[in-house]
Amino acid sequence: MNAALSLLARGLAGIDVEVQALAGPRAVLVGKRLLLPEGTGEERLRRAMVAHAVAHLRHSTPARLARALKPMGIAVASAIEDARVERLLCRDFPGLHGWFAGSLAPVPDPLDLGFAALVARMDRMLMLPAWQDDNHWVNKARRLFDETIAHAGLEDCDAFRAVASILANDLGQMRVRFEPRDYAVPAPYRDDNSYLWDFGDADTPPDEAIALQQSGALGEGSGHPSAGGMDEMELGRYTYPEWDRKLERLRPDWCTVIEKLPAWQGLTTLREQATADSKRIPPLALPRSRHLDRTHRLRRQWEGDEIDLSAAIEVLIDRRLRLQPDPRLFMRPGKGPRPSSLLVLLDLSASANDAGPHAVSLLDVEKRAALLLAASNTQGIDRLAIHGFSSNTRAEVYYYRLLDFGQPLDAASRATIGAVQGRYSTRMGAALRHATSHLRGEPAGQRAILLVTDGAPSDIDVHDPGYLIEDARQAVAEAREAGVHTACIAVDGAADAYVRRIFGWRNHGIADDVRTLPQRLARMSARLGMLRPG
Known part of the structure; x- marks a missing residue:
């Protein structure tokens, strides 16, 4: 069998290629020797393995330095190179296309947005011109690949490396996790890509060399829940609908809200800092809410x-x-x-970490404003809660109860607020629905949500910019029907269009300067306390 495959390789490559058996899960190309895994009984798959190896021998530059690339970038560049050389080989031998197309990985679950699933979907898009996929990143891969063919041609390897860099950067922005030790090239006929790369240390296996770089693959702002080395305690999971503006209906049980407790426990310095800060924070003078009450x-x-x-x-x-x-x-x-309950909902997305023109981040100002408001609670709102949220697709909307109704603002509460980090995206509608559910249990009277955000609703699994805006607008309408008033302070000079659409003409404020947020938060909370419910 190996002799027949060696003859096939020689006929396609024009050079002698030795085919040997390998006790492993995947083909390995070493120089002009192809090691095929034992137990691969299907003849078509073995022929596709040989043809793919020949494509590299004919059209790839071996042993390119990999030290400048992060592990995710290496994996994406390898996948793009696989598709490029297969196109070139199929141009010379059109009949090989069926071998490759018939040996692709199975179609992944559309809801699977992991790295391997996205690469498998990209492989299929680049191999089958008629194949359709609804994922934005996968469609972008096909568009960039085809544009590069049109402008530079299939022979320009560096042009396709640039495409891979763009796609890998997009995956990083989407916060797609990549674990080198757990990743395998999705298409079973493709080799492990060790032929393409030089990791600089002959004593270090490629998978270990990639893993050693993993600390830089996601970066400090990756937003992985375990970033910082602390685990967050999960308090519960809740499902909520989401409004689909194209279908004009609610998708039932579409979003999962996960309540968590920020990982501050055991941080003595945070507790000490919170105690010291409490002595320096001046109270805000907030008028007590008064209403025309027929009782x-x-x-x-x-x-x-x-x-x-x-x-x-x-x-x-x-x-x-x-x-x-x-x-x-x-x-x-x-x-x-009359009793009034206010829930201040903080946007804890990754963009809140960005330093503004005054070298201060929105997240830091949000924390300070929340502490000021909580410290002045006895002079203003009867019952105050401070919660926060961020999202990582509809399956993971993280919700943090930083200070609950009736909870004293002690050192532990201050440490909890101080420890929360900005991560992920801003799925506003699900967070507003969950905040509304917390207010349903509050005493009858004025109940309100005050959202603080720095941008329009967004998430990595939604590419229609109006979709989450309309869902948030629907969530505000649902809160109004439940007797909960909703308002927003946006720290975004361009926020007028979307906050007006979501919250209405009178129920929002825009802070062009992040430093004015504490004062605006105090004034808006006092105004909410004096509004009639509904």
Whole structure:
């Protein structure tokens, strides 16, 4: 069998290629020797392995330095190079296309957005011109690949390396995780790509060399939940619908909200810093909310809708005693305190970590403003909660209860607020629905959500810019029906269009300067406390 495959390789490559058996899961190309895994019984798959190896021998530059690339970049560049050399070989031998196409990896689950699944979908798109895929990144790969063929030709290896760099950067922006030790090239007929790369240390196997670079693959701002070496405690999972603006209906149980507790426990320095900060934070003077409340009656009035029975009895008594009666006999509704609950919802997406023009991040200002508001709670809102959220696709909307209703602002609460980090994206609608569910359990009265954000709703699995805006708008309408008022402060000079669409004309404010956020937060929270419910 190996002799027949060696003859096939020689016929395709025009040079002698030795084919040998290998006790391993995948083909390996070493120089002009092809090692095929034992137990690969299907003849078509073995022929495809040989043809793919020949494509590299004919059209790839071997042993290119890999030290400048991150592991994810190496994997993407390898996949693009595989597709490029196969196209070149099929141009010379058109009948080989069926060998490659018939040996591709099975079609992944459309909901699987892992690295291997995306690469498998890209392989299929680049191999089969008629194949369709609804993933933005996969379609971008095909578009860039075809444009490079049109402008530079298939022979320009460096042009396709540039395509791979763009695609790898996009995956990093999408926060797609890559584990070198767990990754295998999806197409079973393709080799392990060790032929293409020189990792610089002959004593270090390629997989270990890639793994040694893993610390730089995601970067400091990767947003992986375990970044920083601390595990966050999960408190519960909840499912919510999401509005599809094209279908004009709610998708039931579409988003999963995961409540978590920020990993601050054990950080003595954070607790000490929180205690010290509490002594330096001045209180904000917030007016207590007052409403025209018909359950609060003002007695002994000169005029009104009803008779004050107690005052009328005293008039009769004064007349019997021949005393001058008090003519104030009426009652009327009056302004009196009624319970108000405010939930401040902080946008904890990765963009909140970015330093603004004044070298201060929105996240730091959000934390300071939240602490100021909580410290002034006794002078303003009756019940205050501070929560935060971020999202990593609809399956992972992270929700943090930093300070709950009725919880004292002690050192532990301050440390929790101080420890929260900005990660991932901004799936606003799901977070608003979950915040509304928390307010349903609050006493009857004024209940409100005040969202603080720095950008429009977005997530890596949504590429229609209007989709999540309309879903957030629907979530605000659902909150209004539940008796919860919703407002927003956006630290974004270009926010007017989307915040007005989501929250309405009067229910938003825009802070061009992040440093004004504490004052704007105080004023907006006081105004929400004085609004009528609904």
